[in-house]
Structures are given as structure tokens and as C-alpha cells.
Amino acid sequence: MSFASVVMPDGRSWIPRFVKAINKEKCIGCGRCFKVCGRDVLQLMGMDDEGELIAVDGDDDDDEYEKKVMTVANDVNCIGCEACAKICPKKCYTHEAMPA
């Protein structure tokens, strides 16, 4: 299968790989990926012991959730740069190129 590629200013071609999933079991909610993504794709959520996601904000009572996990909130904003995957210490990310 061939994938959609972008020609860079220096003439090389680059295949964007878009965010597909974040492994909630592995994620430690460190927020590093959120900091490097400039595209408003990601959102930190709380996860309870049944795997249900709960919105978190500054005033939250963290008894409601077991841990925080990163989630994909706006996948259409992703440009496929993979900065999030590169910085993630737990290898949570799955990315996928777009078929040409």
C-alpha cells in the first residue's frame, strides 16, 4: 500500500503519521505529549477503576478517578508530526499514515 506524502522545502518527501490511539493502560498522565503538541489534539482526562473517562479541571476532587490519562480529543487537528510519540516515555502512541 502507498501512503499520502508531503514534499518538504528541501525536496525530500515525508509521510505524515497521524495519531490513532493512546494506550490508557500504559499512560501515566505525565502531560509531556500535551506540551509538545501545538495543534489542540490532546486532552488529559481522569479514568476511574472501571476505565470510564471523567473530565478533569483545577477544582476536581481526584477521589473520582484512579489516574489521569491522555486522550485524543480532536483527531482532525493532527498534522502527523509524531512529536507526541517521540517524547512519550511509556510508548503509548499508535500512529497511522493515510493511504494515498
Ligand code: SF4
Ligand atoms: S502527531 Fe503532532 S499534531 Fe498529531 S497529536 Fe502528535 S504532536 Fe499533535
Ligand code: SF4
Ligand atoms: S507522554 Fe505518554 S505517558 Fe505521558 S501523558 Fe502523554 S501518552 Fe501519557
